[in-house]
Amino acid sequence: MSAMISIQNVSKQFGSATVVDEVSLEIETGDFCVIVGPSGSGKSTLLRMINRLEPISNGGIKVQGQDIMRIPSTELRRGMGYVIQGHGLFPHRTVGQNIATVPKLLGWSKNKIDARVKTLLDVFGLNPDVFQNKYPHQLSGGQQQRVGVARALAAEAKILLMDEPFGALDPLTRTKAQDDLLKIQQQLGITVMLVTHDMDEALRLGDKIAVMNNGRVLQYDSPQDILTHPADSFCSQFIGTVDRALKLLSLHNVCQYMRSELSLTHLAVPSVLQTNSLRDALSEMTWHGVNHISVVNQAGQAVGTVHLSDVLKIGQVK
Structure with missing residues (x-):
């Protein structure tokens, strides 16, 4: 079975400057791929080549096994949602009219x-x-951002391309928008490629992360492997060495590491939801000065405990 998106030795030159340099990536169907890197690393240009908003200088890109150059550009773009920072909604159209933009162009019936x-x-x-x-x-x-993503998916797109979509949002709204996107992606089974310069956002969202610098992909791996085995000094520096253990804890869910010791949960200890991360659990334990914490389900019922000693073991980079 071929990948949903196959990028094969792709390069992009602007005059004498090489902005994207021999990049190859395979994005599987239903995956959430995040391209991360500093400003000017070529990540947005790479994204725009996938929907032919930027012409390819060398190499090729296939979508569901088809060479994108053999697909009419309008047809290609209608099969891909594209979301930019600031959502780009038409201000004089209603929410419903905004979402209906592409289906209307495709001649869908009103019903x-x-x-x-x-x-x-x-x-x-x-x-x-x-x-x-x-x-x-x-x-x-946050609502505008959700409408922007809904519009991008209106024509039943299987691929969603996103270029710094949450950059203009405040931290609380940004976290909620990220959560919403993850739920929608899992619910609809779409393939997402998202560009960001924020490593924390990449770790929070990505099944796979491509770290770019100076037009090249330096590492393409799972969040876990990028944290524990950075490919080179740039990747290590970009991840950040000071809080790497905390970032690693954020990838693990408390329910995976809790002990089934319900007797302890009757004590007056703080609690976290079973959907929270080990980083959340460690934060609560540190704040309250305790060495274990109760884990509860959505109904508030105790389902186990997480111990500080277990959390610290997971947070060690070997």
């Missing part, structure tokens, strides 16, 4: 468009009766 708009608003937690007829300026930044 089919209306059904798709309502489905997507429901999926993104935006009540159609409340939000469909609102205008972008009447929405919060």
Whole structure:
């Protein structure tokens, strides 16, 4: 089975400058791939070559086994959602009209468009009766971002390309938007490629992470492997050495490492949800000065405990 997106020795030159240099990546169907690197590393240019917003100088890109140069550009782009920082909504169109943009261009019937708009608003937690007829300026930044992603997926796109989509959001809204995106990606089974300069965002979202610098991919690996086995000194420096253990803990869920000691959970100890990370558990234990913490489910029922000694073992980079 071929990859959803196959990037093969792709380069991009602007005059004498090489912006993307012999990049090869395979993104499997349903994966969340994050391209991370400093400004000017070539990550946004690489993303824009996938939907032919930037022409390829050398190499090739295939989508579902098809060479993108053999697909008409309009057809190619309609099969891919594309989201940029600031969402890019049309200010004088309602939320419903914004989401309906591409389906309308494709000649979908009104009934089919209306059904798709309502489905997507429901999926993104935006009540159609409340939000469909609102205008972008009447929405919060997080709501605008969700509508932007809904519009990108309106024509039943299997691929979502995102270029620094959360850069303009405040930290709380940004975290919520990231959570929403992960849920939607898993619910719809779409393949996502997201560009960011934020390593924490990459670790939070990515199944695979490509670290770029000076137009080259220096490492393409799982978050765990990038943290524990950085390919070179640049990757190590970009990850950050001071809080690497904490970043590693953020990749692990508490329910994977809890002990089934319900007797301890009856004591007056703080608790974390079973969906929280070990980093969250360590933070709570440190804040309250305790060496174990109760783990509870969504209903608030105790399901086990996590011990400081177990958390510290996971946080050691070997």
